[in-house]
Amino acid sequence: MKKELKGVRNWFLYFIRTFKKGDCLTKLCFFIMGSSNLLRGQIAKGLAFLAAEIFYLYYLITIGLSSLAGLATLGTKQQGMVMDEELGIFVVQQGDNSMLMLLSGVVSLFLTALFLVIWRASIKAGYEAQQIKEQGKRLPGLLEDICTYFDSKIHRTLMALPLTGILLFTVLPLFFMILIAFTNYDHEHQPPGNLFTWIGLANFKTILLSGDTISKTFWPVLGWTIIWAVFATLLNYLGGILLALLINRKETKCKGLWRTLFVISIAIPQFVSLLVVRTMLNNDGAVNALLRELGIIADTAFVPFLSNPSWARITVILVNLWVGIPYTMLITTGILSNIPGDLYDSARVDGANQVVIFFKITMPYVVFVTTPYLITQFIGNINNFNVIYFLTGGGPISLDYYQAGKTDLLVTWLYKLTTGTKKDYSYASAIGILVFILSAVFSLISYRRTASYNREEDFQ
Amino acid sequence: MKQKHSAKGRKAIKNTLVHILLALLAFVWLIPIFWVIMTSLRGEAGSYTPYFFPKQLTFNNYIRLFTETGQFYYLRWFMNTFFVAVCSCLISTFYVLSISYAISRLRFRMRKPFMNIALILGMFPGFMSMIAVYYILKGLNMTQSLLALILVYSGGAGLGFYIAKGFFDTIPKSIDEAAWIDGASKWQVFRKVTIPLSKPIIIYTILTSFIAPWTDYIFVSVIMGDNYNNYTVALGLFKMLEREFINNWYTRFAAGAVIVSIPISILFIIMQKYYVDGVSGAVKG
Numbered sequence: 186m187k188k189e190l191k192g193v194r195n196w197f198l199y200f201i202r203t204f205k206k207g208d209c210l211t212k213l214c215f216f217i218m219g220s221s222n223l224l225r226g227q228i229a230k231g232l233a234f235l236a237a238e239i240f241y242l243y244y245l246i247t248i249g250l251s252s253l254a255g256l257a258t259l260g261t262k263q264q265g266m267v268m269d270e271e272l273g274i275f276v277v278q279q280g281d282n283s284m285l286m287l288l289s290g291v292v293s294l295f296l297t298a299l300f301l302v303i304w305r306a307s308i309k310a311g312y313e314a315q316q317i318k319e320q321g322k323r324l325p326g327l328l329e330d331i332c333t334y335f336d337s338k339i340h341r342t343l344m345a346l347p348l349t350g351i352l353l354f355t356v357l358p359l360f361f362m363i364l365i366a367f368t369n370y371d372h373e374h375q376p377p378g379n380l381f382t383w384i385g386l387a388n389f390k391t392i393l394l395s396g397d398t399i400s401k402t403f404w405p406v407l408g409w410t411i412i413w414a415v416f417a418t419l420l421n422y423l424g425g426i427l428l429a430l431l432i433n434r435k436e437t438k439c440k441g442l443w444r445t446l447f448v449i450s451i452a453i454p455q456f457v458s459l460l461v462v463r464t465m466l467n468n469d470g471a472v473n474a475l476l477r478e479l480g481i482i483a484d485t486a487f488v489p490f491l492s493n494p495s496w497a498r499i500t501v502i503l504v505n506l507w508v509g510i511p512y513t514m515l516i517t518t519g520i521l522s523n524i525p526g527d528l529y530d531s532a533r534v535d536g537a538n539q540v541v542i543f544f545k546i547t548m549p550y551v552v553f554v555t556t557p558y559l560i561t562q563f564i565g566n567i568n569n570f571n572v573i574y575f576l577t578g579g580g581p582i583s584l585d586y587y588q589a590g591k592t593d594l595l596v597t598w599l600y601k602l603t604t605g606t607k608k609d610y611s612y613a614s615a616i617g618i619l620v621f622i623l624s625a626v627f628s629l630i631s632y633r634r635t636a637s638y639n640r641e642e643d644f645q
Numbered sequence: 646m647k648q649k650h651s652a653k654g655r656k657a658i659k660n661t662l663v664h665i666l667l668a669l670l671a672f673v674w675l676i677p678i679f680w681v682i683m684t685s686l687r688g689e690a691g692s693y694t695p696y697f698f699p700k701q702l703t704f705n706n707y708i709r710l711f712t713e714t715g716q717f718y719y720l721r722w723f724m725n726t727f728f729v730a731v732c733s734c735l736i737s738t739f740y741v742l743s744i745s746y747a748i749s750r751l752r753f754r755m756r757k758p759f760m761n762i763a764l765i766l767g768m769f770p771g772f773m774s775m776i777a778v779y780y781i782l783k784g785l786n787m788t789q790s791l792l793a794l795i796l797v798y799s800g801g802a803g804l805g806f807y808i809a810k811g812f813f814d815t816i817p818k819s820i821d822e823a824a825w826i827d828g829a830s831k832w833q834v835f836r837k838v839t840i841p842l843s844k845p846i847i848i849y850t851i852l853t854s855f856i857a858p859w860t861d862y863i864f865v866s867v868i869m870g871d872n873y874n875n876y877t878v879a880l881g882l883f884k885m886l887e888r889e890f891i892n893n894w895y896t897r898f899a900a901g902a903v904i905v906s907i908p909i910s911i912l913f914i915i916m917q918k919y920y921v922d923g924v925s926g927a928v929k930g
Contacts, residue, residue: 189758288780335832340751343743343835347803350740351766354800358777359769431667436660445914446671449678452913454860456879457902460886461681464692464895471680475697507674515920557807568770570863596770603776604867610776617773624768 199305203312214311218304221311225318229327234307241300249293256290259283259368260380282376287368291361295352366614372607381611388615399612402586402598407623409498410594414566416502417509422559424506425513426521426551430543432514433521444518447511455508459575462504466490491577494591501592505572520554521547560631564624573597595620678906685899692895706900717881717894718873719901725791726877726905730858732795737802737854742847745806746835749813750821763804772863779867789872794865798858812846813839848919856909878905 204215214221218238223231241249264280317324325333334342366388368374374381392403432443450458465471473487482488490500524547532542552559573579579593579601588605589598595616602613680697687694688701710719748756778797779788787793816839824834840847858877865880876884882901885894913920 192758284780285784288777288784336830339831339835340747340753340756343747344803347740347744350800351803353781354778354797355766355774355804358774358781359766361777362773428670431663434663436656437663437667443667443671444917447674448914448917449910450674452910453678453906454856454879454909456860456862456883457681457906458677460883461677461899461902464886465677465680467693469693469695471697474693474695477695478697507677511674515917561807564768570772575862596772599770599773600863613776614773617770620773621769625765628764628768 196305200308203308207312208315211308211311211315214308218307219311222307222314225314225324227310227314227324227327227330230310230330234303234310237300237303237307241296244296248289249296252286252289252293253297255281255286256294258286259382260286260376263380264378280377281380283368283374283381284370284376287364288361291357291364295357295360362614363618365610366618368611370611371609375608388611389619392612392615392619398585398587402589403616403619406586406589406593406595406598409592410567410623413498413502413569413594414563417505417566417569417572418559418563420502420506421509421513422555422562424510426517426547428510428514429517429521430547433518444514447514450507451511451515455571456575458508459504459572462507463491463576466500466504468492492581494581494583497577497581497592501573501576504576505569508572516558517551517555520551523554524550556631560628564628567594567620567624567627568596569594570596570600574600595623681899681902684896685903687896687899690893690896692891706896707904710897710900710904716890717885719878719881721874722876722878722881723904725875726859726879729791729794729798729877730855733798733802733858734851734855736795736799737857738847738850740799740803741806741809741850741854742843744803745809745813746839748806749810750818750835750839751831763806766804772867775864775867778864782868788868789870789875791875793868794858794877797864797868798861799854802854809846809850812843812849816842845919848916852912852916852920855912859905859909 200215204212207214207221210221210224217235219231219234221231222234260281260283262278262281265278266275267278268274269276314324367383367385368381369384369387370381373379391397392399394400428447431437432440437443467473468487468489468491470490472490473482476482476488477484477486489496491497528546528550529542532546537545573592573594574597577590577592579590579597581592582590586593588601588607588609593601599613599616599620602609602616683699685706686702686704687699688703688705689699714720747753748760782788782793782797787796820838820842821834824838825831829837860879861877862879862883865877866883869875869877869880878901882898882905884890885898885901891898
């Protein structure tokens with residue numbers, strides 16, 4: 186953390202240092218971007234920087250400043266009838282739309298940050314041009330500049346487009362939603378009819394501490410989420426390894442066939458397989474019909490696989506095994522075949538039996554290689570939307586819960602809060618942040634310790 | 646001599662037991678698939694039957710799925726999904742490969758910070774941002790369009806670089822260095838040395854980024870609203886199971902589900918090897 190802060194400080198200090206060292210053309214660059222390059226003969230580069238500055242200033246004057254200011258208030262005029270003092274009658278007032286104001290404010294912040302990066306780049310380029318001239322060398326032309334983007338600066342070329350995508354479709358929306366967690370954008374404050382505003386940490390207080398229905402929902406759902414994630418991860422992991430071992434045994438015939446049979450179930454889209462399993466497990470579904478036909482249960486009886494809370498929770502975990510074990514099997518198959526054979530040979534010479542070999546050689550090796558995979562699986566299970574949503578839809582619904590059912594995870598609850606009838610965006614965002622903290626805590630504890638993170642470059 | 650014999654016998658018994666166990670497990674794993682195929686061929690209408698095996702078998706469900714397009718237009722959804730999947734697969738594969746190559750093989754100042762940021766971003770629930778994405782797309786007047794879906798599916802793809810990066814890490818660096826010494830630029834090394842060595846991970850990435858749009862339900866359901874024409878198969882099939890449609894559409898839902906699953910399953914089974922190699926790194930240094 187300290188290192189990062191120092192990095193940020195250095196990033197900004199660069200402006201001051203360069204301003205002191207630069208000559209007057211470089212100094213001019215601070216105000217008219219690209220001037221140093223332009224006047225020293227790098228026309229295209231200079232013009233590009235200048236264009237960026239003009240575009241940003243134009244944006245700032247026309248839209249930027251007002252949307253940045255709107256970020257502070259999130260709108261003041263409520264839609265409705267207001268008294269017009271001059272006319273002496275009530276007129277319809279077009280209200281502010283807090284949501285759009287917040288969004289355009291966030292966009293302005295991002296453009297400003299982007300401009301700051303370009304500004305720094307232009308100053309750096311200007312200073313470099315000054316240094317090259319001082320050394321009496323020739324400045325690289327446009328073509329040479331472009332060539333460096335396919336050689337020494339190739340990482341920028343490769344990463345430019347993907348990064349734009351990430352910024353637009355992940356970072357910006359996420360930032361927007363994080364901000365919403367600090368507003369009261371719930372079903373009672375829906376723009377454009379109504380305004381919402383900043384309320385600080387109040388949402389977190391309501392969810393965590395208030396004792397309202399929401400916090401009485403949050404804690405049990407959190408508990409179930411963790412239980413679910415632990416069981417889903419560990420059982421799938423063990424099951425997958427055992428299955429892989431069974432298939433990988435030297436004596437097992439038709440390895441490819443077995444593998445394919447299990448792989449078919451992951452190859453089928455989850456929305457298909459899980460929806461099918463859901464209808465099979467219904468009270469009148471195929472499994473109950475089969476049990477009745479076999480005479481295991483009475484003719485009118487049924488097993489409440491999905492309608493009884495405890496049954497539903499166990500069913501969800503079991504069905505998830507059906508989904509997940511083939512995956513782990515596929516992934517561990519590769520790893521198992523990488524275990525050096527002489528380890529096994531020497532263990533056998535020393536007289537170790539199968540069980541000992543499994544716990545002393547296979548497991549440590551597999552665990553070592555797959556720790557990052559285990560952690561991502563665990564976090565993935567905390568966020569496992571598909572299995573819950575398609576299988577139970579979060580149900581059975583409970584009256585004690587706020588917009589949630591007994592098998593809802595935090596994420597499916599979040600989904601219901603945003604797309605359900607009430608649209609409590611602020612609570613949903615706050616829950617999203619809490620899920621983030623949960624995942625971050627778990628992964629910081631374990632991930633930082635694993636060798637594969639700390640010695641990331643050792644294997645290269 | 647006798648002892649050896651019984652050891653052999655025990656081994657044979659154990660072997661048989663393992664095979665029986667595998668067969669049982671495979672049976673459990675295949676029941677739902679078998680059942681959905683039976684349902685798709687079922688002659689009796691309705692969502693539930695009080696018995697497991699259908700009494701009449703027919704191909705009608707498949708035929709009606711494609712011919713009765715008044716309410717649900719399956720063929721169109723299928724083509725939509727295919728189009729979206731192909732486009733976003735191409736873009737995401739390009740994104741994932743370029744980011745992971747840069748992170749794995751090149752050294753630059755923002756490398757570690759970028760990896761940490763990606764890790765942090767990955768810890769937020771993926772669809773927490775979907776409402777914001779929806780409003781951004783609405784601002785650009787692009788909701789309910791297939792283009793929006795393509796952008797959303799491929800936009801964040803660059804963040805999923807971890808597996809491909811792990812793969813590139815296993816390609817010995819000395820190969821790159823040898824090429825540099827011979828005078829190749831980094832771009833040439835990327836194109837002529839790394840890419841040909843990376844077949845498993847490229848196929849793995851293509852496979853996963855092709856399947857992701859096929860199977861996504863969340864974003865389509867948020868973005869598409871009531872624009873039936875631009876539905877994807879996932880959303881359409883989910884709609885068929887809603888209360889007002891389920892009785893009429895259940896057997897056709899099963900038929901639709903079978904049709905979606907067949908091409909993906911075949912693809913997956915063919916490319917299984919690359920899938921495994923991609924995850925675990927095939928080029929051993």
